[in-house]
Amino acid sequence: MNECLVCKGKLREQQVTRMQEYGGHWVLIENLPALVCQQCGETYYTPQAHDRVIDLITGGAEPVGVETVAVLDASA
Ligand SMILES: [Zn+2]
Structure with missing residues (x-):
């Protein structure tokens, strides 16, 4: 895959930080290739x-x- 499905822009491999929920907890994964x-x-x-x-x-x-993560409520 080398083209964005949203805007057809160019994709480049980068290391990113991803937030993932697991068992009711959020974890940050750093240096993930994407x-x-x-x-x-x-x-x-x-x-x-x-x-x-x-x-x-x-x-x-x-x-x-x-890390301490701030939780915001979008419905308020
Ligand atoms: Zn795009």
């Missing part, structure tokens, strides 16, 4: 990157850091 649209910013994950995320969050990987 294809990012250079035009609209849409991010596409390869099946390998997806598997890597599952491995990390189910394999009990030691966190490299802990």
Whole structure:
């Protein structure tokens, strides 16, 4: 895949940070390879990157850091 499905922009491989929920908790995965649209910013994950995320969050990987995340309510 080398073309964005949203805007047909050019995709480039980049390392991104992904937020993923697992078991009621959110985790941040840093330095995940992904294809990012250079035009609209849409991010596409390869099946390998997806598997890597599952491995990390189910394999009990030691966190490299802990962040506090602000929760906002869009319905208010
Ligand atoms: Zn795009």
